[in-house]
Amino acid sequence: MTGERVTDVPVVSLAGVDKDFALPGGATMTALTGIDLDLRRGEFVSLIGPSGCGKSTLLRLIGDLTQPSAGVVTVNGKPAPQARLDRDYGMVFQAPVLFDWRTVEENVRLPLELTGQERTARDARVAEMLELVELPDFARHYPYQLSGGMQQRVAIARALTFSPAILLMDEPFGALDEMTRERMNSEVLRIWEQTGITVVFVTHSIPEAVFLSSRVVVMSARPGRITRIVEVDLPRPRGVETRESRRYFEMVTQVREALRSGEGSGTSDDSLASIERAEAEGLTG
Ligand SMILES: Nc1ncnc2c1ncn2[C@@H]1O[C@H](COP(=O)(O)OP(=O)(O)OP(=O)(O)O)[C@@H](O)[C@H]1O
Ligand SMILES: [Mg+2]
Numbered sequence: 002m003t004g005e006r007v008t009d010v011p012v013v014s015l016a017g018v019d020k021d022f023a024l025p026g027g028a029t030m031t032a033l034t035g036i037d038l039d040l041r042r043g044e045f046v047s048l049i050g051p052s053g054c055g056k057s058t059l060l061r062l063i064g065d066l067t068q069p070s071a072g073v074v075t076v077n078g079k080p081a082p083q084a085r086l087d088r089d090y091g092m093v094f095q096a097p098v099l100f101d102w103r104t105v106e107e108n109v110r111l112p113l114e115l116t117g118q119e120r121t122a123r124d125a126r127v128a129e130m131l132e133l134v135e136l137p138d139f140a141r142h143y144p145y146q147l148s149g150g151m152q153q154r155v156a157i158a159r160a161l162t163f164s165p166a167i168l169l170m171d172e173p174f175g176a177l178d179e180m181t182r183e184r185m186n187s188e189v190l191r192i193w194e195q196t197g198i199t200v201v202f203v204t205h206s207i208p209e210a211v212f213l214s215s216r217v218v219v220m221s222a223r224p225g226r227i228t229r230i231v232e233v234d235l236p237r238p239r240g241v242e243t244r245e246s247r248r249y250f251e252m253v254t255q256v257r258e259a260l261r262s263g264e265g266s267g268t269s270d271d272s273l274a275s276i277e278r279a280e281a282e283g284l285t286g
Contacts, residue, residue: 011075012166012199013040013063018072020058020225031224032058036072038218038227040201042166045193047202047210047217049256050263055225056203060169063201064092077166090167091160095175097152099144106131106140109158130158133192150174150181154188161196168193171203183244186212190239207260211252212239219256221263228263231256 018036021029033055040046048056061067062074065081076084084090099108106127113123131137134154144152153173160168170189174182186209193200204210210217211233219229233252235243243249 011039012042012077013038013201014073014075015039015059015062016073016075018062018069018074020055020062020067021070033062033225035226040199043197043199044215045190045200045202045213047204047214048220049204049207049210049217049260050220050225051222051260052205053225054220054222056220057171058225059220060092060171060201060203063167064090064169066092088163089165090169091163091165093153093156093160093168093170093173095172097144097149097156099152099155101144104141104143105136105147105155108144108155109162112159112162126162130162133161133195134158134188148181149177150185153177153185157189157192161192161198164196165198167199167201169201172205173202174209175205182206182209187240189213190237194238207253207256208244211235211249211256212243217256219259219263229259231259 015036015038018033019031020033021031024030036059048059050056058067062069063076063081065074065076065085068081074081077087077089079087079089100111103111109130110123110127113126118126127140128137131140134157136151136154136158139147139151144155147155157168157173173189174185177185189200189202190213192198200213202210202213212235214233217231217233218227219231220226221228231252235246235248235252
């Protein structure tokens with residue numbers, strides 16, 4: 002499929018969202034403030050910003066793993082807790098949370114077992130998911146027999162078993178080497194195109210964000226805020242040529258500058274350096 006398939010119906014909507022955390026001793030820490038964000042159905046949105054700016058917290062708010070201190074989070078037109086009950090989203094984290102004593106297919110099957118789905122339908126769904134992530138030959142393997150990238154594909158397969166409308170991914174490829182990360186980027190785009198799912202993707206890598214996204218949400222720290230949203234107008238499908246195109250480099254520069262201009266509002270030298278390191282790896286790797 003080519004082109005964007007976004008519509009104007011927001012699949013995720015955050016309005017006036019703040020998130021405070023209580024600190025020991027009674028003080029509070031404002032992790033996020035004044036977050037207004039609408040995600041269109043079928044788009045691929047990345048969240049980027051310095052360490053501690055609240056990217057994971059924002060993802061967790063959408064996934065109802067934590068609740069806002071102020072404001073409203075709406076997912077698929079319902080309050081986030083209801084969307085969670087309805088399994089409207091799947092989540093993938095930096096470390097693929099797999100059970101070592103279960104084979105690949107048993108790991109993917111777990112959510113279906115927990116909901117008591119009937120066996121034939123369940124096995125068919127597991128097979129379909131393993132096809133989707135191109136691991137059917139590894140169904141009987143155990144996680145330790147797989148590479149990091151393959152383990153992450155198992156985690157993606159499991160997150161997609163209920164055909165969620167939204168896939169929330171928190172630095173899913175952060176632990177992978179650059180070559181594997183690029184391959185996984187193409188994989189995730191293929192899955193996104195095949196399923197029509199909306200993806201919210203947290204990353205530290207500017208090149209990764211630009212390559213994948215329809216829009217890049219740039220955040221600044223202390224307290225975490227959205228400072229800019231960059232529309233990425235690179236044509237799809239995206240591949241090797243994308244990474245070599247002039248427009249791609251222009252977009253990378255745009256996002257880098259957006260990050261820099263948020264710097265005054267609290268980005269530490271360390272976190273900026275880590276972003277630039279990730280970026281340099283992406284451009285040279
Ligand atoms: N459960 C918690 N209790 C207290 N403070 C928290 C909690 N979770 C997050 N924070 C704080 O909220 C801020 C944002 O954290 P968050 O994990 O969302 O940042 P992040 O942007 O994902 O960072 P990184 O890029 O390092 O993963 C940080 O200052 C963090 O210390
Ligand atoms: Mg995080």
